[in-house]
Amino acid sequence: METKAQVAAIIAELKPMPGAMLPILHAIQDAVGYVPSDIVPLIADELNLSRAEVHGVISYYHHFRQHAPGKHVVQICRAEACQARGSVALEAHAKQTLGCDYHGTTTDKQFSLEAVYCLGQCASGPNIMIGDDLYARVSNDKFNRLLQTKRGV
Amino acid sequence: MNAIPVIPTVAAVTAITIYVPRDSTAIALGANQVADAIVAEAQERGIPVKLIRNGSRGMFWLEPLVEVATAEGRIGYGPVELEDIGALFDADFLNGGAHALALGLVDQIPYLKNQERLTFARVGITDPVSLDDYLAHEGYAGLQRALSMSPEAVVQEVFDSGLRGRGGAAFPTGIKWKTVANAQAGQKYIVCNADEGDSGTFSDRMVMEDDPFVLIEGMTIAALAVGATQGYIYVRSEYPHAIVALNEAIAVANARSYLGKDICGSGKTFYLEVRKGAGAYVCGEETALLESLEGKRGMVRAKPPLPALEGLFGKPTVINNVISLASVPIILARGGAFYKNYGIGRSYGTLPMQLAGNIKFGGLVEKAFGVTLRELLFDFGGGTASGRVIRAVQVGGPLGPYLPESLFDTKIDYESFSAVGGTVGHGGIVVFDDTVDMAKQARYAMEFCVAESCGKCTPCRIGSTRGVEVIDKIVARANDGEDQPRQVTLLRDLCDTMINGSLCAMGNMTPLPVLSALNNFPEDFGIEAVQEVAEH
Numbered sequence A: 001m002e003t004k005a006q007v008a009a010i011i012a013e014l015k016p017m018p019g020a021m022l023p024i025l026h027a028i029q030d031a032v033g034y035v036p037s038d039i040v041p042l043i044a045d046e047l048n049l050s051r052a053e054v055h056g057v058i059s060y061y062h063h064f065r066q067h068a069p070g071k072h073v074v075q076i077c078r079a080e081a082c083q084a085r086g087s088v089a090l091e092a093h094a095k096q097t098l099g100c101d102y103h104g105t106t107t108d109k110q111f112s113l114e115a116v117y118c119l120g121q122c123a124s125g126p127n128i129m130i131g132d133d134l135y136a137r138v139s140n141d142k143f144n145r146l147l148q149t150k151r152g153v
Numbered sequence B: 001m002n003a004i005p006v007i008p009t010v011a012a013v014t015a016i017t018i019y020v021p022r023d024s025t026a027i028a029l030g031a032n033q034v035a036d037a038i039v040a041e042a043q044e045r046g047i048p049v050k051l052i053r054n055g056s057r058g059m060f061w062l063e064p065l066v067e068v069a070t071a072e073g074r075i076g077y078g079p080v081e082l083e084d085i086g087a088l089f090d091a092d093f094l095n096g097g098a099h100a101l102a103l104g105l106v107d108q109i110p111y112l113k114n115q116e117r118l119t120f121a122r123v124g125i126t127d128p129v130s131l132d133d134y135l136a137h138e139g140y141a142g143l144q145r146a147l148s149m150s151p152e153a154v155v156q157e158v159f160d161s162g163l164r165g166r167g168g169a170a171f172p173t174g175i176k177w178k179t180v181a182n183a184q185a186g187q188k189y190i191v192c193n194a195d196e197g198d199s200g201t202f203s204d205r206m207v208m209e210d211d212p213f214v215l216i217e218g219m220t221i222a223a224l225a226v227g228a229t230q231g232y233i234y235v236r237s238e239y240p241h242a243i244v245a246l247n248e249a250i251a252v253a254n255a256r257s258y259l260g261k262d263i264c265g266s267g268k269t270f271y272l273e274v275r276k277g278a279g280a281y282v283c284g285e286e287t288a289l290l291e292s293l294e295g296k297r298g299m300v301r302a303k304p305p306l307p308a309l310e311g312l313f314g315k316p317t318v319i320n321n322v323i324s325l326a327s328v329p330i331i332l333a334r335g336g337a338f339y340k341n342y343g344i345g346r347s348y349g350t351l352p353m354q355l356a357g358n359i360k361f362g363g364l365v366e367k368a369f370g371v372t373l374r375e376l377l378f379d380f381g382g383g384t385a386s387g388r389v390i391r392a393v394q395v396g397g398p399l400g401p402y403l404p405e406s407l408f409d410t411k412i413d414y415e416s417f418s419a420v421g422g423t424v425g426h427g428g429i430v431v432f433d434d435t436v437d438m439a440k441q442a443r444y445a446m447e448f449c450v451a452e453s454c455g456k457c458t459p460c461r462i463g464s465t466r467g468v469e470v471i472d473k474i475v476a477r478a479n480d481g482e483d484q485p486r487q488v489t490l491l492r493d494l495c496d497t498m499i500n501g502s503l504c505a506m507g508n509m510t511p512l513p514v515l516s517a518l519n520n521f522p523e524d525f526g527i528e529a530v531q532e533v534a535e536h
Ligand SMILES: Cc1cc2nc3c(=O)[nH]c(=O)nc-3n(C[C@H](O)[C@H](O)[C@H](O)COP(=O)(O)O)c2cc1C
Pocket: B164, B165, B166, B167, B168, B169, B170, B171, B173, B193, B194, B195, B196, B197, B198, B281, B282, B283, B284, B285, B286, B287, B319, B320, B321, B322, B324, B325, B504, B505, B506
């Protein structure tokens, strides 16, 4: 219920922007952590669109999540420059350590694993982002240490 | 986000100025912690310091690069780690003292000294969000001159500079602006394409994080030239630090009348807003980007109509890449002829190139067109980071072909590259050593197309999935003499269909990395020799 009120306030505030859809979805995801499916009708009503159109936008973009993620979202860069610097091995290590694949969440709900295609740090890969924090030259050891410091925080 | 800490400055007349970058690569390598520790250590030792968070010089193997202002100039130390700080103070680095990490005068480091920085003239030097610093370094000289000229003359100056779009298609910027300037409409827009989705590219990111005012100035000049009053910068969501820096700079520009109503007392209006993308590579394609800005699924529109005539919300729109727009201020400040003097053939000016992947000295190199790939890879880049030989280089992002050593003497300019089947694209250069498996890279190119296709055309949407399967079969049947040649033929046919049957470059360029891998590195597919050369 609290979420619904929060979302309604976000929509009311941003609705006047031209092309308000993406700003609204970003604001919702920033506030709630994902875009809950039960708010689709609300957005559709307010922006004068069909529910299918709204759902179509949410599902089109990789960035928007339709389910609650773990406490920390770990994104690993899968793009070429990071591959050339050993990201493929890091991906395998991360999946094994976390015990989940991409789009998965650890059983303790601490971490979700996502792929990302380039973080713009291509001269110093492999690169990852945890939440909004960037880390470069990530070895397996550094990865473990980062998880350790984020755990429980 | 690794937020830039607010650092208390120990104020005193004799404070020594120290620079620690706020560029996100520097931050990803620990710059915030280093900055904090330097201030704490100085406080403890009772030394007054003034700490400035500058941009990055683009020598990423040296980040975090700490600079100290001395009478001779700025002296660098790097890469600085937390545990080095005590020793740096002991060595009197604040007065340029000798230390193992000392690099001498930063401007004299050959990597930097041998560049021709026009667009990146201020990057790494100034405080990115200080308007006064920007003004002190030739900032807004371009706008001042543009305000004294007619809009037609501004467009002509850009046309005369020979500037071609740096986002990939290399279309003359002056012609694009002229089309929008001549269009009749009540509302026009300037849209900056800051989606920079190509792997191996970060020059747009650096401009936005390390010198955002130059982009704001370029967009303002564009607005005056074509008669637009509203601009949007569409930044990918993967760049949170760029979004923060842009918003800080826009707020300052608004407060000091460099944006908004009555720009610099000229009576001209230009509003500017940052919009965040949502993780779709194809939204870098200009029409998909416009759809996304309008709040829809970012799918490619068929052209015509051109965005210059019917762009954002159906209105005439200039849509340009970050580097294209950021090159405009110096063109206006120094004149089109000055800019055109750089470069070779029909590729005028400079290109900020990005050395990435397995390279020893990765970073940003701005040079006039005409430098060879080999010079960049070895004279600047120093070969691979792993110390092994370079086997393949991908230039121009994920849709660019993989080039073998035999092509390293190619000059970087649009025509020389296209003559050898290459793409300059956004100037991203990704290096691979001899441990690379080129069949895997070809497979990845198809996989990327599966993940990122907008879905409008069948060859791109379905063909890429089939492409992954066929490459898997070729590799699995490396020892099966019967079926393998058939699968290779199938892959070539499929690429041919994608090239000819796709609406945009996503579908019709994905075959470039695939076929170049197959043709130049057949052994990785378990194929003896090149069976036929693909037609383009
Ligand atoms: C799949 C695809 C992705 C693209 N990505 C980008 C991008 O990230 N940034 C960019 O500036 N141009 C990108 N482009 C090129 C743009 O469509 C367009 O040419 C450019 O924004 C025009 O600006 P310019 O003339 O200043 O280069 C892409 C094109 C395609 C087909």
